Every structure is written in structure tokens, then in C-alpha cells.
Amino acid sequence: MKSRCAARRTITRRRAGLDIDYTFERDGVSETRASSHYVLTAAEIRRLLERAGFSIESIHGDMAEPTPYELGSQRLVIVARS
Numbered sequence: 001m002k003s004r005c006a007a008r009r010t011i012t013r014r015r016a017g018l019d020i021d022y023t024f025e026r027d028g029v030s031e032t033r034a035s036s037h038y039v040l041t042a043a044e045i046r047r048l049l050e051r052a053g054f055s056i057e058s059i060h061g062d063m064a065e066p067t068p069y070e071l072g073s074q075r076l077v078i079v080a081r082s
Contacts, residue, residue: 016040042069042076054080 004025016039023032040048046056057080060066061073069076 042078045076045078049078049080054082056080 018037018039020035020037021032022035023030042059046059049056056078058066059069060077060079061069062075063077
């Protein structure tokens with residue numbers, strides 16, 4: 001059984017997204033599937049949560065230690081309540 005996966009990536013600037021077409025091949029049969037990923041800023045996520053009725057309690061840059069979120073943080077942790 002011979003398997004292979006190839007991906008074609010396209011960065012879409014107008015909506016800060018990444019479109020990827022994955023092509024999977026197995027035993028001479030290939031199948032292509034599309035995937036889209038979107039990049040949102042912390043401010044955009046905050047606005048989306050607030051529009052959905054959540055209140056933001058805190059925003060952190062890490063789960064282990066509640067350090068403030070800042071540009072370059074490894075993670076974005078938002079604590080919100082409905």
C-alpha cells in the first residue's frame with residue numbers, strides 16, 4: 001500500500017486566511033479536500049465574544065501562570081462568562 005499527501009497553500013490577505021487543498025493518494029486513487037483557516041487578533045476574538053453575549057473577565061498569555069497577554073505571547077487565554 002503506497003500513500004502520499006500533498007498540500008497546496010494559498011494565503012488570502014483580504015480576510016486574513018489560509019486556504020489549503022490537501023490531495024491524498026493511496027493505491028493510485030487520489031482525493032482532494034479543501035480546508036480554510038482564519039487568523040483573528042485578540043481584539044477581534046474579544047469583540048466576537050462580546051457580540052455573542054459573553055462578558056470578558058480576563059485575558060492571559062498562559063494557562064499555568066496568569067501572565068498578561070501581550071504581542072508575542074505563546075497563547076491567548078480568554079476567560080468569559082455568558
